[in-house]
Amino acid sequence: MAHGPQPGFKRWLFTTNHKDIGTMYLWFSFAMFLLGGCMALVIRAELFEPGLQIVRPEFFNQMTTMHGLIMVFGAVMPAFVGLANWMIPMMIGAPDMALPRMNNWSFWILPFAFAMLVSTLFMQGGAPNFGWTFYAPLSTEYAPPSVTFFIFSIHIMGASSIMGSINIIATILNMRAPGMTLMKMPLFVWTWLITAYLLIAVMPVLAGVVTMMLMDIHFGTSFFSAAGGGDPVLFQHVFWFFGHPEVYIMILPAFGIVSAIIPTFARKPLFGYSSMVYATASIAFLSFIVWAHHMFTVGMPVAGELFFMYATMLIAVPTGVKVFNWISTMFRGSMTFETPMLFAVAFVILFTIGGFSGLMLAIAPADFQYHDTYFVVAHFHYVLVPGAIFSITAGVYYWLPKWTGHMYNETMGKVHFWLAFIGLNVTFFPMHFVGLAGMPRRIPDYALQFADFNQIASMGAFLFGAAQLVFLFNVVRTVQGGRKATDEVWDHPQGLEWTVPSPAPYHTFSTPPAVR
Amino acid sequence: MASESSYYVPAQSRLPILATIGLFMTAFGAANWINGHGAYIFFAGALTLATVLWSWFAQVIRENMAGLNSEQLKRSYVWGMGWFIFSEVMFFAAFFGALYYIRNFAVPWLGGEGDRGASNMLWQGFESTWPLLVTPDAAVHGDAAKVIGPKEIIDPWHLPLLNTVILLSSSFTVHIAHVFLKKNKRSAFNLWLGITVILGAAFLYFQADEYHEAYKHLGLTLESGVYGTTFFMLTGFHGAHVTLGTIMLLVMLLRSVIAHHFKPDDHFGFEAASWYWHFVDVVWVGLFIFVYVLGS
Numbered sequence: 001m002a003h004g005p006q007p008g009f010k011r012w013l014f015t016t017n018h019k020d021i022g023t024m025y026l027w028f029s030f031a032m033f034l035l036g037g038c039m040a041l042v043i044r045a046e047l048f049e050p051g052l053q054i055v056r057p058e059f060f061n062q063m064t065t066m067h068g069l070i071m072v073f074g075a076v077m078p079a080f081v082g083l084a085n086w087m088i089p090m091m092i093g094a095p096d097m098a099l100p101r102m103n104n105w106s107f108w109i110l111p112f113a114f115a116m117l118v119s120t121l122f123m124q125g126g127a128p129n130f131g132w133t134f135y136a137p138l139s140t141e142y143a144p145p146s147v148t149f150f151i152f153s154i155h156i157m158g159a160s161s162i163m164g165s166i167n168i169i170a171t172i173l174n175m176r177a178p179g180m181t182l183m184k185m186p187l188f189v190w191t192w193l194i195t196a197y198l199l200i201a202v203m204p205v206l207a208g209v210v211t212m213m214l215m216d217i218h219f220g221t222s223f224f225s226a227a228g229g230g231d232p233v234l235f236q237h238v239f240w241f242f243g244h245p246e247v248y249i250m251i252l253p254a255f256g257i258v259s260a261i262i263p264t265f266a267r268k269p270l271f272g273y274s275s276m277v278y279a280t281a282s283i284a285f286l287s288f289i290v291w292a293h294h295m296f297t298v299g300m301p302v303a304g305e306l307f308f309m310y311a312t313m314l315i316a317v318p319t320g321v322k323v324f325n326w327i328s329t330m331f332r333g334s335m336t337f338e339t340p341m342l343f344a345v346a347f348v349i350l351f352t353i354g355g356f357s358g359l360m361l362a363i364a365p366a367d368f369q370y371h372d373t374y375f376v377v378a379h380f381h382y383v384l385v386p387g388a389i390f391s392i393t394a395g396v397y398y399w400l401p402k403w404t405g406h407m408y409n410e411t412m413g414k415v416h417f418w419l420a421f422i423g424l425n426v427t428f429f430p431m432h433f434v435g436l437a438g439m440p441r442r443i444p445d446y447a448l449q450f451a452d453f454n455q456i457a458s459m460g461a462f463l464f465g466a467a468q469l470v471f472l473f474n475v476v477r478t479v480q481g482g483r484k485a486t487d488e489v490w491d492h493p494q495g496l497e498w499t500v501p502s503p504a505p506y507h508t509f510s511t512p513p514a515v516r
Numbered sequence: 517m518a519s520e521s522s523y524y525v526p527a528q529s530r531l532p533i534l535a536t537i538g539l540f541m542t543a544f545g546a547a548n549w550i551n552g553h554g555a556y557i558f559f560a561g562a563l564t565l566a567t568v569l570w571s572w573f574a575q576v577i578r579e580n581m582a583g584l585n586s587e588q589l590k591r592s593y594v595w596g597m598g599w600f601i602f603s604e605v606m607f608f609a610a611f612f613g614a615l616y617y618i619r620n621f622a623v624p625w626l627g628g629e630g631d632r633g634a635s636n637m638l639w640q641g642f643e644s645t646w647p648l649l650v651t652p653d654a655a656v657h658g659d660a661a662k663v664i665g666p667k668e669i670i671d672p673w674h675l676p677l678l679n680t681v682i683l684l685s686s687s688f689t690v691h692i693a694h695v696f697l698k699k700n701k702r703s704a705f706n707l708w709l710g711i712t713v714i715l716g717a718a719f720l721y722f723q724a725d726e727y728h729e730a731y732k733h734l735g736l737t738l739e740s741g742v743y744g745t746t747f748f749m750l751t752g753f754h755g756a757h758v759t760l761g762t763i764m765l766l767v768m769l770l771r772s773v774i775a776h777h778f779k780p781d782d783h784f785g786f787e788a789a790s791w792y793w794h795f796v797d798v799v800w801v802g803l804f805i806f807v808y809v810l811g812s
Contacts, residue, residue, distance in 0.1 A: 006528060014528040096525045099593035101572075105532035110539040116547075148551050152543040159539070162603050170595040175523070204603045208610030215749065218550050220739035223614065226639065227653035228663040229742035231622035238610055301631035499754060507525075 004506050013018075013108075013457055016100035017506060018085045021107050023403075025082025030112060030472070032074030035118070037465055039067040044461040047454050050446050057430055061129035061445035062121065068132025072250065073157050074114050076137050076384065079392045080253040081106075081164050087399065088498040090167065090504065091186045093177025093513045096366070098170035102163050109160035116262025117153040120146035131442060133243065136224035136235035140216045148218065151210045158203040164460075165196035165203075172196075179515035183274065186495050188256030190277050194284045195252045198245045201288075206242040209235065233298055239369045240291035248287045250384065251351075252280060254391030258344045261398050262326050264493040265341035266333030272325040279318035285289035286315050305364045307482075312362040316355065319385060338490075339413030347386055354382030357432065372442075375435025381428045385464075393420075393471065400478055401485035405503030408478040412470060418468035524584045531572045538565030564714035577777065578783070582666055590784060597788040603794050604757070611753065615746045615806065619646055626652050638777070647811055650740035666736035666744055675726045679719050680804050683758075686715035687797040690765070690790045700780040702772070709769045709786075712793070716762035723755050743811075750807050755794045764789040 005011045005020065012024060032107045042063045047055045055063070057206065085103065089096055097103045120127040125144035139147060172193045176185070185193075212235070215221040222228025255276075263270045270276065292300060292308040300308075326348050335341070357379040361367050370376060393416075401407050430453035435441075437452045446454065485502040496515070500508045541561025549555040579585060619632070627644025628636030637643065642655035642757040643758045647669045654661040670676060693708035727748075730736035768786045778786055 010528070013533045014530055016526050016529055031771060067757065068536060095523050098639065099596060100525050101529045101532050102596075104529065105535055108533050108536040109539060112536055113543075116540070116544055144550055148547040149544070152547040156539055156543045162600075166596050166599045166603075169599055170592045174591045174595055200599055200603045201606050204607035205610040208607055208614075212749075214550070215738070215745070221745040221749065222651075222739075222742040223745055225663070226622075227637070227661075228651050228745065229623050229648045229665075230618060230745065231626075234614055234617050234622060238614060241610075241613070299632055475651060 004495065014104070014293065014309055016096070016104055018089050018100070018103065019098045019403075019506065020505065021088075021097075021103050022082045022085030024107050024501055025078045025110075028107075029075050029079035029082060032070050032078070032114065034472075036067050036070035036075055037468065039063045041461060041465055043067065043209045044458040045068055046444050047446070048458040049455070050448055050451055052445055055444070056382065057444045058126060058129060061131075061442070062127040064442050065119070065128045065131055065134075066121070067190065069117065069128075071116070071384075072132060072246070073154075074110070076250045076388045076392070077161065078110060080192075080195070080250070080278065080388075080470065081168075082130065082318030083188075083253065083257070083392070083395050083399075084168055086403065087497060088171055088189055088192060089175070090500065090508055091189050091495055092172065092175060092180050093496050093509045093515060094171060094175035095510045095512075097167050098175055099167050103167050106160045106164040106167065109156050113153045113157045116149055116156075120144075120149050123149070133239060134213075135239070136213065136232045139204045139235075140213050140224055143217065148214070149278070151214050153209055154210045158207045161199050165199040168192055168196040169200070177509065177512035177515050183277070184515065186256070187270065187273070187276055187280075188253065188258035191252040191256030191259075191280050194280050195249050195314040198249050198284055198287065199253075202242040202245040202249075204240060206246075209242065210237040212238070233295070236295045236298060237292065240294045241288075243294065244291040245284075245287040247380075247383075248283060250388045250399075252283065254347070254351075254388050255280065257398070258347050259396040260314060260495070261340045261344040262329050262348075262492075264398075264490050265338060265344075266330045266335050267491060268329055268333040269494070270325065271328035271331075275321055276325055279321040282310045282318040283315060283434070286318070290315065293362055293364075293367075297371045298362045309362060313359065316359055323348060323355075336491075338397075339408070339410060339417055340394045340398035341396065342414065342417045342421075343390045346417070347390045347394065350390070350397050350424075351383060354379060354384075354387060357382060370435065372440055373435040374431040374439045374441055377429050377441050378431035381424075381431070385428065390420075396475070398490075400475065401489045401498070402497060402500075402502050402504055404479050404482075405485055405501075406482035407485050407489075408474050408476050408482065412477075416467055416470040416474060420464055423462075423464030423467055425462050427457050427464055428459075428460075430457045431452070522586050524579065524586065524589055526579075529575075531568060531575065534564060535568045535572065537628060538562075538568050540787065541565075551790065577771075580782070590782075593784055597784075599792060600641060601791060604795065608750075608802075609755070611746070611750050612802065612806065615750065618742055618746060623648060634738055646743075647686070648741055648743040653741075664735075665740050666730075666734055666740045668734045669736055669743065669747075670726060670730060670734070670808065672812055676804060676808045677722050679722050679726075682715050682719045682722070683800050685798050686712045686719070687794055689715065690793050692788070697778060697783055697786065698780050702776075705778075706769065706773055709765060709772065713762060713766050713769055716765065717791075719758060720755065720762065723751070723758075735759065746806060747811070750803055754796065754803055755801050757799070761789070761793045761796050764792060 005017070006014070012020065015021060042055060043060065046060055085097065121342050123146040125146060127146055128139070128144065128150045130138040130143060172185070172189055212221070212223040216223050216225065222230040224232045226232070259270055259276060290308055290312045291303060293312045296305060357375070361370055361376065361379055397408060397413055434450045434453045437450065439446050487500070487502050488498050489502060496513060499513065538561050541557055542565055545555065545558030545561045551560045623646065624630050624644045625632040626639055627642055629644055639652040639656055640653040647666070649665040651661065651663045651665045653663040654665060689708050690712040693705050693712060696704040696708060736747065737744050756795045768789050771785070
């Protein structure tokens with residue numbers, strides 16, 4: 001395999017190289033992150049004051065819907081797949097992904113799928129306006145015509161995810177270097193193995209539910225219509241059977257990244273490796289039996305409410321194991337706080353806050369008060385922004401020297417961290433208060449008494465947005481040049497990826513390394 | 517381990533981006549068509565996708581015959597097919613789950629039974645039955661109703677029973693073909709694989725016949741309330757999968773007859789198609805029990 005990269009754009013169109021494909025995933029994800037972020041800023045600008053000032057309510061609804069869809073499917077998931085593409089073959093000593101051409105196909109579907117989704121903004125009747133959870137009958141009987149394009153874009157995104165996950169599982173199970181037993185794999189590989197399994201299990205269910213919508217809208221079926229004997233609540237059951245594992249799809253790889261970074265900068269091996277593996281597997285199992293905690297107020301038998309409440313609370317146990325292990329890894333370590341570590345430590349603290357508000361929401365009787373308020377928005381942004389986004393950012397800073405061969409600017413990295421850290425807390429912490437006070441989510445207007453906290457949140461949002469431009473600038477500068485990175489980059493980090501030169505050559509481990 | 521070091525990584529390939537364009541045109545064209553703007557893009561896309569997949573499979577076969585594929589690479593294809601079938605299982609699980617929820621919760625609640633029986637206040641006069649011959653709409657609005665239930669449903673002990681026998685036998689015949697292939701008995705392999713393809717086609721013929729009767733004589737359609745919905749969506753997606761499986765097996769047969777592909781110890785293309793065939797067979801057993809027998 002002597003071939004190197006082809007010159008020009010054909011390299012990117014025709015590539016079969018896991019590093020090229022990983023890079024494309026990461027840049028695509030960042031572009032979607034900025035686009036979804038701009039939509040969030042439209043929302044926050046409108047909510048700066050009570051009353052309607054900037055956008056019409058119909059457009060506001062399209063913004064909340066598209067912001068959610070783009071961030072979930074366009075920003076967070078592809079970023080993790082990009083990191084998986086770059087790192088998994090290098091971490092397990094494989095020459096590439098198991099099925100390199102299908103890998104390229106998985107990536108290139110995404111820009112097309114999102115072009116289709118974003119194009120609905122310009123269609124008659126506007127873009128989807130029913131929220132990223134697209135509950136029937138809002139998304140069926142009362143949907144704009146563009147819903148058909150939304151459905152098919154979800155279908156091809158799902159095909160991309162399933163192929164990507166099949167590739168990751170085949171790579172991990174089949175391509176490990178001799179001696180790399182399962183229980184020697186880095187946790188990022190473990191968490192991705194389990195995530196890929198979750199994806200293959202639930203993306204087809206998402207395909208099923210959008211197919212049911214399509215049939216109800218255009219072909220006269222009665223899945224979600226009581227007149228024919230169906231039930232709109234059925235939509236929520238099928239959707240959340242996909243949706244709850246989906247939220248773990250967006251956090252398990254984050255656990256893997258943080259479990260790689262904290263030992264490096266605490267200069268201690270990870271505490272409780274095998275318990276981390278078992279905790280991840282337990283979380284994945286539990287994710288299949290808690291879905292209806294999203295639907296406590298919809299009308300369920302009491303036995304159902306109780307089952308889903310207790311099952312949900314159980315998740316705190318394996319998650320607590322993980323937080324305990326990260327803290328124990330740091331305990332009495334020789335810690336330094338480079339940018340990746342700052343993001344990782346912030347992850348542990350802020351994700352735990354999001355976990356606790358999740359426990360509050362898990363209590364069915366209390367959820368009747370919190371449901372559909374800004375408290376829920378605060379909760380899931382606390383697990384997704386400092387959870388998924390911070391861990392991705394941490395991973396990018398951590399591995400960027402390995403990818404580019406250059407060190408990023410540490411000062412600028414720290415500036416990015418503090419701006420993002422302050423910005424996100426200023427944005428999302430006040431949402432707990434307005435939520436508990438009863439401000440409903442997804443409404444462009446609000447009662448006067450919520451104005452102060454909303455103004456604070458909006459200012460925080462613009463600060464957080466600005467921080468990402470520092471990140472972009474720093475990354476571009478690092479790609480272009482900068483101080484040479486050593487092969488190890490950090491202070492004796494663990495893992496095969498640090499045994500190859502920086503920047504990592506186009507092909508690594510064409511001959512598998514020996515793992516002891 | 518010499519074979520481990522020669523994992524074949526193709527240099528560059530036009531196939532994925534072309535497949536993407538085909539898939540995108542198919543999806544975009546389907547949405548366009550359904551929204552009433554013509555079907556040209558859809559058909560152009562489907563044709564593109566089919567052509568690209570054809571050359572993609574041809575490429576993989578050529579690589580294997582050229583000896584590029586190590587044992588390790590072949591295992592990647594095996595894992596890939598296995599997990600693809602798992603994703604299909606989960607797709608059907610969504611529809612079986614919907615049927616379960618509708619039969620055991622939604623319809624009884626609408627009829628005033630159980631924990632959420634208060635829903636009956638909106639549909640007074642509706643009684644919960646399965647098969648659902650009188651929809652809530654018809655129970656309340658009578659002749660003015662828009663969603664009317666079927667007059668009758670399919671009797672499981674005629675065509676569906678025959679189809680069960682056909683499909684179960686075809687799983688046996690494809691297995692017999694596999695055994696003969698492993699013993700290097702080419703003509704017996706072709707014969708039994710040919711029988712399997714014919715059984716698959718026969719199944720599809722009877723299924724089409726059943727749909728014709730349902731639409732023509734029983735008033736059982738996609739639009740006849742939630743019984744018709746679940747009946748046609750479950751059996752319809754299964755039928756689509758049988759169609760695909762039959763095409764796969766037919767391609768394998770033609771590869772064997774015309775091009776003399778497959779060796780006794782190297783025939784994963786055929787084996788993958790036969791796995792798929794066993795999978796559609798198992799789904800049918802679920803359909804026969806839960807849709808036809810317990811549904812009547």
